[in-house]
Amino acid sequence: MRYSSLENQSESLYSKFLRLNISYILLIILLAIIGTLTLYSAANGSWEPWAVRHISRFVLALGLMLGLALIDARKYYKYAYAFYFITLVMLVLVEVSGHIGMGAQRWINLGFFKLQPSELMKIGMVLFMARYFSSMTIQGIRSIRGIIIPVVMALLPVGLIFLEPDLGTAIMLLLTAAIMLFTVGVQWWKFVLVGILAVVALPIGWNFLHEYQQNRVLTFLDPERDPLGAGYHIIQSKIAFGSGGLFGKGFLHGTQTHLNFLPEKHTDFIFTMFSEEFGMIGGLFLLFINLLVLLMGYFFAFRTRNYFAKLVIIGLNTNYFLYIFINIAMVMGLLPVVGVPLPLISYGGTVMFSIMASFGIILCMAVSNINADNFNED
Numbered sequence: 538m539r540y541s542s543l544e545n546q547s548e549s550l551y552s553k554f555l556r557l558n559i560s561y562i563l564l565i566i567l568l569a570i571i572g573t574l575t576l577y578s579a580a581n582g583s584w585e586p587w588a589v590r591h592i593s594r595f596v597l598a599l600g601l602m603l604g605l606a607l608i609d610a611r612k613y614y615k616y617a618y619a620f621y622f623i624t625l626v627m628l629v630l631v632e633v634s635g636h637i638g639m640g641a642q643r644w645i646n647l648g649f650f651k652l653q654p655s656e657l658m659k660i661g662m663v664l665f666m667a668r669y670f671s672s673m674t675i676q677g678i679r680s681i682r683g684i685i686i687p688v689v690m691a692l693l694p695v696g697l698i699f700l701e702p703d704l705g706t707a708i709m710l711l712l713t714a715a716i717m718l719f720t721v722g723v724q725w726w727k728f729v730l731v732g733i734l735a736v737v738a739l740p741i742g743w744n745f746l747h748e749y750q751q752n753r754v755l756t757f758l759d760p761e762r763d764p765l766g767a768g769y770h771i772i773q774s775k776i777a778f779g780s781g782g783l784f785g786k787g788f789l790h791g792t793q794t795h796l797n798f799l800p801e802k803h804t805d806f807i808f809t810m811f812s813e814e815f816g817m818i819g820g821l822f823l824l825f826i827n828l829l830v831l832l833m834g835y836f837f838a839f840r841t842r843n844y845f846a847k848l849v850i851i852g853l854n855t856n857y858f859l860y861i862f863i864n865i866a867m868v869m870g871l872l873p874v875v876g877v878p879l880p881l882i883s884y885g886g887t888v889m890f891s892i893m894a895s896f897g898i899i900l901c902m903a904v905s906n907i908n909a910d911n912f913n914e915d
Contacts, residue, residue, distance in 0.1 A: 655710075
């Protein structure tokens, strides 16, 4: 059996704070600064309405990240199941009486803040699966019975999120679950079997997509089919990318952006705007910073001796990777437009806080004094 344990229970918060990886934190801060300046440019050289709110949210989210990083790591193990089921209940509440915005019912209106439970589920599902698999033998994991529970627990929120509708988040959640299943040792042939079944079911699944989702797929296959309608976003995005060239047009000088040809320049298509102003070199620089964050996360997972902590870091880090990969592939026309923002760069509150919460949990797992033999919850 795989169990986990934390030593030095009386370790002070100050000593734990000193062991937080400063390089990791500085890279995150750098990304937020780049995002703020890009949003300043998106508003034609104005801090309002996006840049000032973005940096204000980041400061609050940074406090949240550091707070979560200093929590006793055993608490995440102890309350993993509870957090998952509470978030699942919130997803059900969204379906019953959620706030509707932009044609979708994805939020719970708290008055001062609109909470998007699907973002919390990205953390909740990772914690659930990490705890479940941390106490199983490899024989149990490789059995059909051993993976039924985590598969069902993954498909439930995926289905609820798909109904909101939020295809992008549903796909991200499904991919994160699949990668965690592969990480714990589920045989490759089971993934192949599921893949074949998915391909066979595609004609049926197509009928369950909303009309706008079908149009997005068809537009991905042929953007010119509706250049002034469904294909407008991606066509303008490609024009902006191309016009940026190698070194870009300069800060505040992106013509596609500032002449308002590029839609959603402050959210989903912000990487396109950044690349138009700073060119391919700037785009690669931004990708390089994200790559460093990802590599450091996977290094934390490789270094820890605790199986629960390892799975949590891999799951949350993979979720962050999917954000970056899907957003950039989407705005370059390599994937259909599914409404996935670029973390810390795009404007948006819930994603900012969920991503920073993920970073905090990753840091917590990375700096805790963990022993691989057992896990003392008391």
